[in-house]
Amino acid sequence: MSDERARSPAAMGCPIEERTSHTAGGSRTGCSRCAVLCRGARFPGLRAGRDHTRDRSRAGWARATLDGVTVTVWWAAPTDPVSRPDLVALLDEHERQRMAALRRDDDRARYLAAHALTRLVLASRLGGDPAALDMDRTCGCGKPHGKPRLAGHRDAPGFSLTHSGALVGVALGAGPVGVDVERHRPLSDLDGLARHTLSPAERRSGDLGADGFLVTWTRKEALLKATGTGLASPMDAITLSDPGAPARVLDWPDAGGPWWVADVVTPHDDHPGAVAGAGHSAPAITVADGDAVLSVVRGTMSR
Numbered sequence: 001m002s003d004e005r006a007r008s009p010a011a012m013g014c015p016i017e018e019r020t021s022h023t024a025g026g027s028r029t030g031c032s033r034c035a036v037l038c039r040g041a042r043f044p045g046l047r048a049g050r051d052h053t054r055d056r057s058r059a060g061w062a063r064a065t066l067d068g069v070t071v072t073v074w075w076a077a078p079t080d081p082v083s084r085p086d087l088v089a090l091l092d093e094h095e096r097q098r099m100a101a102l103r104r105d106d107d108r109a110r111y112l113a114a115h116a117l118t119r120l121v122l123a124s125r126l127g128g129d130p131a132a133l134d135m136d137r138t139c140g141c142g143k144p145h146g147k148p149r150l151a152g153h154r155d156a157p158g159f160s161l162t163h164s165g166a167l168v169g170v171a172l173g174a175g176p177v178g179v180d181v182e183r184h185r186p187l188s189d190l191d192g193l194a195r196h197t198l199s200p201a202e203r204r205s206g207d208l209g210a211d212g213f214l215v216t217w218t219r220k221e222a223l224l225k226a227t228g229t230g231l232a233s234p235m236d237a238i239t240l241s242d243p244g245a246p247a248r249v250l251d252w253p254d255a256g257g258p259w260w261v262a263d264v265v266t267p268h269d270d271h272p273g274a275v276a277g278a279g280h281s282a283p284a285i286t287v288a289d290g291d292a293v294l295s296v297v298r299g300t301m302s303r
C-alpha cells in the first residue's frame with residue numbers, strides 16, 4: 001500500500017463502509033467499495049458487483065441468494081507489530097498480552113492484523129473509538145477464550161475473525177456470523193482427520209481429496225464459529241454439499257435452527273475461505289479490502 005493511497009481513502013473510495021465518515025476531516029464520502037475492489041490488482045478474479053461468493057460448480061463468481069441482509073468479509077495481510085505501533089495501540093490489555101505471548105513473529109502479525117481490523121470495522125459501523133470497544137470473550141466454561149462479543153452494545157452487529165497463513169479475515173453481519181480461512185498445506189493424516197470431520201453420509205460419497213477436504217473443513221469451521229460452539233461441537237454431525245458444489249447444509253440434527261454457509265473468495269487461491277450465519281439462505285456477501293482499512297489508521301484516521 002503506497003503512502004499516497006494511505007493518505008487518501010476518500011480518493012480511492014471507502015474501504016470500510018458505505019456512506020461512513022472515517023477521514024481525518026470527517027467528510028462523508030460516498031462509497032465505491034465493490035468497484036474499488038473489483039478494479040484492484042489484488043482481487044483480479046472479482047467481477048464488478050456486490051456479491052463475490054464462489055460458485056464452484058460453474059467455476060465462476062455467483063450471486064448469493066439474497067434475503068435482504070448483507071455480510072461483509074474483509075481480508076488483509078498480517079502486520080508486524082514492531083512497524084505498526086498505531087495498530088497495537090488499538091488493542092486492549094488482554095489482546096496485547098495474548099499477542100506478546102505468541103512466540104512466532106508471523107503468529108503475532110496475524111493476531112495484530114485480525115484484532116485491529118475487527119476493532120476498526122466495528123467502530124466504523126457503530127461509531128466511536130476502535131480502542132474503546134469492550135470485548136467479551138467469555139467461554140461457556142467461564143474462561144476468556146470463547147467467541148468474541150461486544151459488551152454494552154445491544155444492537156451490535158455479529159462478527160467473527162480468522163487468521164491463517166498469509167491472510168486474516170473479519171466478517172460482519174446483522175446476526176451471528178462465522179468466518180474461516182485455512183492456508184493450504186500438506187495434511188499428514190488425511191484419513192484420520194476425515195474420520196473426525198466428515199459425517200457418515202459425506203464419507204460414503206467418496207474421497208474428497210486434500211483440496212475438497214479443506215473446503216469442507218473451512219465451511220464447517222465457519223458454521224461452528226457462527227454458532228459460537230467452535231470445535232467443542234462435533235464436525236461429523238454436519239453433512240454438507242459436495243465441496244465442488246455450492247455450499248449448503250444438508251443435515252445438522254443438533255443445529256438448533258437453520259444456518260447458511262457460503263464459500264467466499266480470498267486474495268490467495270491456496271487459502272480457501274468460508275462464511276456462515278443464521279438463517280435459511282445466504283445474504284449478499286461483499287468482499288472488502290482489509291489492507292486499505294488497516295492502512296488508513298496511521299495516516300488519516302482521527303481517534
Ligand SMILES: CC(C)(COP(=O)(O)OP(=O)(O)OC[C@H]1O[C@@H](n2cnc3c(N)ncnc32)[C@H](O)[C@@H]1OP(=O)(O)O)[C@@H](O)C(=O)NCCC(=O)NCCS
Nearest residue numbers: 141145146147148161162163180224225228229230231232
Ligand atoms: C475457535 C476455533 C474454531 C478457531 O479455529 P482456528 O481455525 O484454529 O482459528 P481461526 O483463526 O479461524 O479463529 C480464531 C478466532 O476465533 C475466535 N473464537 C474463539 N473461540 C470461538 C468460538 N467458540 N466461536 C467462534 N469464534 C471463536 C477468536 O477470535 C479466535 O481468535 P483469537 O484466538 O486470535 O482471539 C477453534 O480453535 C475452537 O473451536 N476452539 C475451541 C475449542 C474448545 O472447545 N475448547 C474447549 C473450551 S472450554
Ligand SMILES: [Zn+2]
Nearest residue numbers: 139140141143
Ligand atoms: Zn472454555
